[in-house]
Amino acid sequence: MSVTTKDVAYIAELARLKFTDAEQERMTDELNMILHYVDKLNEVDTEGVEPLNTIHDQINVLRADxxxxxxxxxxxxKNAPDRQDRFFKVPKVIG
Known part of the structure; x- marks a missing residue:
């Protein structure tokens, strides 16, 4: 599978990105390199390899609850810079 500049233009439109022609070409090349690498990974024989969800044997590294x-x-x-009744008072963030 390979990516075309048309595919990149479509993805850019979905992501609301604007690329120059040069950037679009570069993005096409980079995406094709990524897909080529993934294809290489698919060739690796993983028969008998146990799947893992962590790289170490520690079970729980969190403190006890x-x-x-x-x-x-x-x-x-007590240390709040500003308060109103029994609440923290903070500056307005959303218009």
């Missing part, structure tokens, strides 16, 4: 008393509102807001 221990129940504890939550902070009170006052404790949580």
């Amino acid at each position: 221990v129940e504890h008393t939550p902070l009170s509102n006052e404790e949580a807001l």
Whole structure:
């Protein structure tokens, strides 16, 4: 399978990208190189190789989930730069 400049133009349109002709040619070449590499990987004999979902044998590297008393509102807001009643007050982000 190979990618044409027409394919790249279509993908660019879907992604709302604009490429110059030179960029489109370069992108076509790069995508074809990637597909060629994937084809090479498909040729590798993986018979008898166990699939893995991690590269190490550690089972759980997270700390134990221990129940504890939550902070009170006052404790949580103690260092807040600004607050309104029992809530953190932050600058408006969305218009």
